[in-house]
Amino acid sequence: MQLQRTILWLIFTMSLLFLWDAWQKHQGRPSLFGPAPASTTAPAGGQPAAPGAPAKVDNTVPTVSQAAVPAAPAAPGSVPSAAGATPAGGPAPVRITTDVLVVDVDPLGGELQRAELRRYIATDKADEKVELLAERPGHVYVAQSGLVGPGGAAFPTHRTPFVLQDGPRTLADGQNELTVTMTAESGGAKVARHLTFTRGSYLVTMRTEVTNTSAEPIRPTLYLQLTRDASAPPGESQFYSTYTGPVVYTDKDKFQKVDFPSIEKGRSEHAKSANDGWVGIIQHYFVTAWVPTEGAPREFFTRKVDTNLYAVGILEPLKEIAPGSTASVTSRLFVGPQDQRVLEQVAPGLA
Numbered sequence: 001m002q003l004q005r006t007i008l009w010l011i012f013t014m015s016l017l018f019l020w021d022a023w024q025k026h027q028g029r030p031s032l033f034g035p036a037p038a039s040t041t042a043p044a045g046g047q048p049a050a051p052g053a054p055a056k057v058d059n060t061v062p063t064v065s066q067a068a069v070p071a072a073p074a075a076p077g078s079v080p081s082a083a084g085a086t087p088a089g090g091p092a093p094v095r096i097t098t099d100v101l102v103v104d105v106d107p108l109g110g111e112l113q114r115a116e117l118r119r120y121i122a123t124d125k126a127d128e129k130v131e132l133l134a135e136r137p138g139h140v141y142v143a144q145s146g147l148v149g150p151g152g153a154a155f156p157t158h159r160t161p162f163v164l165q166d167g168p169r170t171l172a173d174g175q176n177e178l179t180v181t182m183t184a185e186s187g188g189a190k191v192a193r194h195l196t197f198t199r200g201s202y203l204v205t206m207r208t209e210v211t212n213t214s215a216e217p218i219r220p221t222l223y224l225q226l227t228r229d230a231s232a233p234p235g236e237s238q239f240y241s242t243y244t245g246p247v248v249y250t251d252k253d254k255f256q257k258v259d260f261p262s263i264e265k266g267r268s269e270h271a272k273s274a275n276d277g278w279v280g281i282i283q284h285y286f287v288t289a290w291v292p293t294e295g296a297p298r299e300f301f302t303r304k305v306d307t308n309l310y311a312v313g314i315l316e317p318l319k320e321i322a323p324g325s326t327a328s329v330t331s332r333l334f335v336g337p338q339d340q341r342v343l344e345q346v347a348p349g350l351a
Contacts, residue, residue: 094164096180098171098197101335103204106135109158110182110193112143115288115335117202123234123284132286132335140309141228141281143288143333147189147210147220148315154187155220162193171199188214189321202336203346209328212321219320224290224331225313226281227305230260233283242284246312248300249349250277258302263310268302278347279312282338291332291347292316 091107093114104114115133122128133141146157156162162182171178179196192209212218226246233244246258248270262268271277275297280289292298292314299315321327334346344351 091161094169094180096169096178096195096197098178098201099199100202101197103133103197103335105164105180105182105195107162107164107182109144109146109160110162110184111145111158112204112333112335117286117336120337125234130286132288139229139231141288142226143290143335144225144227145193145206145208145331146223147191148223149187149189149218149220153189153218153220155189155218156184156186156191160184160186171197175199185213188212188216188218189220202334202342204333204335206331206333207328208331209326210318210321211326212323215323217320217322220318222316222318222329222331223313224279224292224316224333225301225311226279226288226290227309227311228281229308230310231308233286244283245281246302246310247280247282248277248302248312249279249347250274250300251348255349258312260310263302263304266304270302271300273297273299276348278350279314280334280350281312285338286336287334287338287343287350289334289347289350290314291334291350293330296329 093104093106096103096105100118102114102116102118103112105111106113112133113135114131117130117132120130122130133143135142144158146160147155148157149155162184165181165183167180168178169180176199177196179194181192181194183190183192185191190211190213192211194207194209196205196207198205208222210220228246230245232241243257243259245260246263248256248258250271252274253271256270258268258270275295277298277300278289278291279300280287290313293316296316300313301315302310302312305311316329316331318327318329332346334343334350336342340351
């Protein structure tokens with residue numbers, strides 16, 4: 001009789017354990033039975049190419065309606081543009097190095113096309129570090145930003161060449177912040193984008209200054225998007241996996257997963273507009289997230305970009321800018337580990 005009770009208690013305990021593990025994986029958190037989180041020192045490197053993943057980046061941008069952009073802008077669409085990444089002979093990516101991040105910025109569009117986490121070892125390669133953002137044949141995961149406007153205004157987008165200003169690219173010893181500035185101009189709008197990196201932080205602050213160089217008022221909309229293929233991160237298998245994919249968060253609707261198959265089928269369901277919230281992509285132990293200006297009206301979108309390539313993003317309308325005037329907007333991009341103590345300081349619902 002005692003043996004039967006012991007066996008029943010074991011079955012009950014293991015059932016609870018498996019239920020809790022399933023709930024953890026459903027929430028995008030590490031499994032109790034998976035590999036240990038990445039450790040904190042290793043040489044540089046990145047993830048292997050994923051079979052079947054695309055070999056090019058998102059070459060389309062969201063659009064807004066012909067009318068002036070209201071508090072919640074019109075639904076995003078697609079505008080075709082030239083395929084491929086940086087053209088042959090074009091400017092090489094600019095590498096920015098801090099104590100925790102190595103980030104490559106592509107002068108074509110100013111996208112963040114690579115982000116290496118210097119304190120985390122890749123789970124599949126002990127001699128390499130985690131490469132969260134990456135753009136290479138077989139794998140795409142990038143952070144992009146730009147401007148769109150009514151009537152398809154040709155403002156600078158993530159396909160517009162930017163000029164990076166001279167200055168330091170490495171956070172020096174004893175230095176707390178490093179700011180890198182790039183500029184582009186088209187369609188009557190000049191954009192100055194300032195990326196600020198802070199010691200010990202995985203949060204990149206982006207200040208976008210828009211100057212109206214035309215003779216008429218303009219009303220651009222800032223877009224922030226993450227583009228990724230649907231490949232599983234390193235270290236996962238058919239026997240062990242966690243959620244990898246886009247997420248949308250608002251105070252009202254809370255944490256919403258929008259998986260790649262739903263976007264592929266055009267059946268993605270998530271909050272469409274709010275005055276708060278953020279978008280991100282989560283994968284095993286790590287997350288990227290765009291966090292717009294606090295309290296600013298915004299619209300959320302997800303879309304299929306190409307075969308096995310998807311985007312999640314935000315449209316944030318700016319106020320009308322008179323000729324010769326400048327408007328500024330600040331956004332934040334988190335690229336790092338799912339450390340709850342850190343994430344809860346970045347935005348509500350991110351931890």
